[in-house]
Amino acid sequence: MNDTVSEARAAYLAARARRARRIRAVQIGILAAFLAAWELAARTGAVDDFIVSSPSRIASTLSGMIANDLAMHVGVTLFETLAGFSIGAGLGLMIAAALWWSDFASRVAQPYLVVLNSLPKIALGPVIIILAGAGTRAIVFMALAISMIVTILEMLAGFRSTDAGSIVMARTFGATKRQIFFKIVLPSNLSTLFGSLKINIGLSLVGVIAGEFLVSKAGLGYLIVYGGQVFRMDLVMTGVILLSVMAALMYRAVSALEACARRRFGG
Amino acid sequence: MEMLRVDSAALVYQAENGEITAFEDISFSVEKGEFLSIVGPSGCGKSTLLSVIAGLLPATGGAIFVRGERIRGISPHIGYMLQRDTLLEWRTIRSNVLFGLEIRGALTAQSVARADRLLKTYGLADFAGMYPRQLSGGMRQRAALIRTLAAEPDILLLDEAFSALDYQTRLAVTDDVYRILKSEGVTALLVTHDIPESISMGDRVMVLSERPARIRELLTVDFGAKLPPLERRAHPAFGPYFDRIWKELRQDE
Numbered sequence: 001m002n003d004t005v006s007e008a009r010a011a012y013l014a015a016r017a018r019r020a021r022r023i024r025a026v027q028i029g030i031l032a033a034f035l036a037a038w039e040l041a042a043r044t045g046a047v048d049d050f051i052v053s054s055p056s057r058i059a060s061t062l063s064g065m066i067a068n069d070l071a072m073h074v075g076v077t078l079f080e081t082l083a084g085f086s087i088g089a090g091l092g093l094m095i096a097a098a099l100w101w102s103d104f105a106s107r108v109a110q111p112y113l114v115v116l117n118s119l120p121k122i123a124l125g126p127v128i129i130i131l132a133g134a135g136t137r138a139i140v141f142m143a144l145a146i147s148m149i150v151t152i153l154e155m156l157a158g159f160r161s162t163d164a165g166s167i168v169m170a171r172t173f174g175a176t177k178r179q180i181f182f183k184i185v186l187p188s189n190l191s192t193l194f195g196s197l198k199i200n201i202g203l204s205l206v207g208v209i210a211g212e213f214l215v216s217k218a219g220l221g222y223l224i225v226y227g228g229q230v231f232r233m234d235l236v237m238t239g240v241i242l243l244s245v246m247a248a249l250m251y252r253a254v255s256a257l258e259a260c261a262r263r264r265f266g267g
Numbered sequence: 268m269e270m271l272r273v274d275s276a277a278l279v280y281q282a283e284n285g286e287i288t289a290f291e292d293i294s295f296s297v298e299k300g301e302f303l304s305i306v307g308p309s310g311c312g313k314s315t316l317l318s319v320i321a322g323l324l325p326a327t328g329g330a331i332f333v334r335g336e337r338i339r340g341i342s343p344h345i346g347y348m349l350q351r352d353t354l355l356e357w358r359t360i361r362s363n364v365l366f367g368l369e370i371r372g373a374l375t376a377q378s379v380a381r382a383d384r385l386l387k388t389y390g391l392a393d394f395a396g397m398y399p400r401q402l403s404g405g406m407r408q409r410a411a412l413i414r415t416l417a418a419e420p421d422i423l424l425l426d427e428a429f430s431a432l433d434y435q436t437r438l439a440v441t442d443d444v445y446r447i448l449k450s451e452g453v454t455a456l457l458v459t460h461d462i463p464e465s466i467s468m469g470d471r472v473m474v475l476s477e478r479p480a481r482i483r484e485l486l487t488v489d490f491g492a493k494l495p496p497l498e499r500r501a502h503p504a505f506g507p508y509f510d511r512i513w514k515e516l517r518q519d520e
Binding site: 163165166168169170171172173174175179183184187188190 | 321322323341343345346347349350351353355356357366367369370371418
């Protein structure tokens with residue numbers, strides 16, 4: 001590599017860095033403007049801050065909650081989401097692998113998967129609650145039910161579209177079906193896997209919140225429902241904002257995991 | 268010494284719209300170290316014939332022998348190379364080259380040393396730690412060849428192995444592969460639709476008919492000294508061989 005950078009190259013790099021800074025600045029600017037407009041509208045009475053709350057009211061609610069039981073509520077929701085997410089992803093991956101393994105089974109399962117996928121799992125809420133009991137188990141079960149079917153469908157489609165040439169190549173070396181799966185099919189679907197994990201974060205959260213709406217005594221979903229019932233919209237808005245922060249952080253965590261896996265597998 | 272013998276091989280397969288005979292009554296043998304090219308009209312079943320020899324498809328008639336021993340299914344005696352290099356993108360070149368040995372559970376100090384020697388001899392040692400996407404098409408194809416050779420096959424099957432490359436790379440790779448195969452003393456079968464390629468690489472050229480494929484002619488290609496492919500293309504005997512194979516192939520039309 002050449003150590004000395006040409007003038008044109010330096011200018012190009014500087015322009016690129018400038019552009020990245022500008023994109024970030026505008027992103028932050030939009031958020032700041034939105035918050036300022038919201039606060040201003042609330043203070044001047046343009047919107048009713050009893051209903052839509054305001055950034056300052058959310059901030060004071062938040063600081064009050066931090067002193068109180070915020071950590072517990074966040075912890076409960078986080079635990080339920082992670083449990084539903086990992087069990088859903090794990091089971092989904094295993095079922096997809098089994099369906100890849102047996103063409104017969106996957107053809108049999110096809111119509112059921114399609115129906116289950118389009119069925120709104122939340123509609124099964126009452127049944128799930130009776131089956132799993134009104135508590136954490138029902139909530140985790142709901143999150144799992146929502147994320148698992150999508151994982152199965154996505155992963156199975158990915159497994160099926162694995163490069164046929166690579167599989168033939170492995171077969172000519174006498175590879176067993178197990179070797180083909182672990183050495184060819186699974187590693188070539190790393191990006192499918194992480195793509196579906198990223199979608200599943202959002203889906204698991206939907207499941208958890210829906211579950212908490214129905215049965216819970218703790219968690220962010222519970223706070224939101226409770227806030228609605230006692231007309232404390234500050235609490236509702238704070239809950240929603242905490243949820244979006246949580247979703248963003250979990251997305252980041254999966255991205256980091258993906259980067260790690262890619263380094264490990266060089267993909 | 269006879270390395271491969273194909274004895275009245277036939278393949279009939281069942282398709283939705285009926286029974287299709289891919290080829291029938293194919294018999295030939297290949298000597299150790301010999302290079303046999305197989306040409307035929309497109310869709311005549313020449314690649315299918317290679318898949319049968321590779322054990323990927325069971326023949327519905329006849330038998331295949333390697334060193335006089337009948338083989339059934341996938342055999343460690345046989346190496347197979349496809350049109351695309353099928354290098355695994357998430358593995359380094361060295362790890363790709365060791366893939367076949369790994370699958371067979373044959374990763375020994377000796378076999379790994381042999382693979383490393385092949386990488387070194389054929390100029391890939393410096394690229395061993397790189398990933399396939401960092402290599403040119405020609406080098407990728409060479410890595411794929413070394414992967415096949417590292418498993419020490421007695422016979423190498425090349426299924427249109429160069430047709431995915433651009434023309435110039437293809438000429439260079441053909442020369443490259445020919446040199447490697449001759450210096451390693453590998454017996455090879457090349458299926459191609461490219462007549463010049465078949466003449467430039469083969470010691471003999473087998474011309475197949477339209478489906479159901481039968482052997483139309485088995486032609487010995489003789490350029491006097493053992494010329495590498497590029498020099499063969501410039502040889503005065505090249506043109507007449509081309510015309511002869513061309514006419515054989517045209518008989519079906």
